[in-house]
Amino acid sequence: MNEQFKRRIAAGALIVAFFVTWEALCILLGVSDLVLPRPSQVFTTLFTRINVLWPHIVQTLMTTMVGFACGVSVGVIIGSVIGVSRTAYDTAYPLLIGFSSIPKVAVVPIFVLWFGSGTVPAILTAIVICFFPIVVNIATGLATTEPEQEDTLKALGASKFDILWNVGLPRTMPFFFAALKVAITYAFVGTVLSETVASNRGIGNVMMSASSNFDVPLVFAGLFILAGMGVTLYAIFSAIEGRVIGWATRKNEIAT
């Protein structure tokens, strides 16, 4: 416990030190706030204009969560199918790789063309950008299940579904959570990307218009908000992860 407390103090101290150094360097070198605003300016902007920013925060958060939820669902389904069936894996993998190597910026204009600007292309971008790590991790987790664990159930006459439900999926949970933490940050990237290109709402849009007005502190305020939301969601999934798959991270605990 004491050890953990020390680690937290150290992590917190580093963050504070980062901002202090930034502030100090800006003052010492006389950096213009048009280039790089000081953290104190950014936080001031954040708090004084929170009323204006709030609807955009909600918009970005909701869009991201919807996209993330859909992306995870799609990812889990595709990942389960190609993880369980060797044939499906061999058939679908080349297409998936091809799909995932397309830079997602390139698909935003297509979504805008189809659905107009606004929320829908943002959700879709979040989906396409965040489902792939889920697919890969679920598929890997399922494909690397220990054959003996499966055999023990097979000898009992278990169906494929029994094995998937009782061995495959629980075993895949650590992989799944690792993927969730990557996917949630990706979903933010997707949403903000789309908002930047084609939307009149959301943090991405706020940053875009702020930068064309040379309102640099507001641009940075947008960045801070995104970082804050990303960290919060990451922490939430981390906490759930700790509860669900404690068995996989037991080395941090004291065996009784």
Next chain:
Amino acid sequence: MHTLLVMNSMHKLTPSPVGSQIAAAQRHIRTPAVELSQATVTFGRGDNQVPALSETSLKIGDGEFLALVGPSGCGKSTILKLAAGLIKPTTGAVFVGGREVEAKALRIGMAFQNPTLLPWLTIEKNVMMPLKIVRPFRHEFRAKKKTEFRDRVHALLEEVGLKGFANHYPWQLSGGMLQRANLCRALVHEPRLLLLDEPFGALDQFTREELWSTLQDLWLKLKPTVLLVTHDLKEAGYLAERICVMSARPGRILDDSAVNFPRPRTVEMTFEPGFVELNQRLRGLIVEARSGNTATSEVRP
């Protein structure tokens, strides 16, 4: 007809003590629970073919305790997997409970050297797993998992000396304890056929001897048919009613002996002359099989 036991080529191995041993073992066969009829298993395809088992016929009587010994990689585990229905013979047939094996005519329990308990479940839930899968228990699982099934699991755990560990996780237990839990899982659904693949291989001598005794007690009580694959000749002699020796890959059955020591057996009995003699004879056969003297070249006509 149910006394056909031996390799098609066995007669070529005479003169040796093998013939007489076979005759002795044949008398012990009751209704066969498992029957391999000229089963061959080949892994891989084309140039990568690896023959794992050459034409093998074997009958295991209902309620019999049979041990399979032989050099490593000789196809012992292959026979076990055939009986479990995990693989199919390339040629020949395998009958379990009188039916072709896919029919799953018998309830099967299985345990490997690696306990393969699921790390995300407690010992109780691990042991309960077969009841969740196997008919007819699975239909009652929801209704009984907190009452009858739970009591059954606890009783079994107590019997093997794991009282009070039901709510522990596998990683909190030692190797010997895990293997005890593994045995419980293999037995909880009262299987008629128990398949054990070197279940005590990774344990120290004393834990192993303790578990022999536990397994013997459980066998005497429940009388399932047991097929035990092992490297340990002492273990085979202590536990089995019948011991089959296999040749090097591709495996064949070289020798089939009955073991007639009285039950319940004790570790002390393993030092008696009769036991030592059996051990040495089996050891001789395996050494011979390893060096390849029983030439695979003369197996096929």
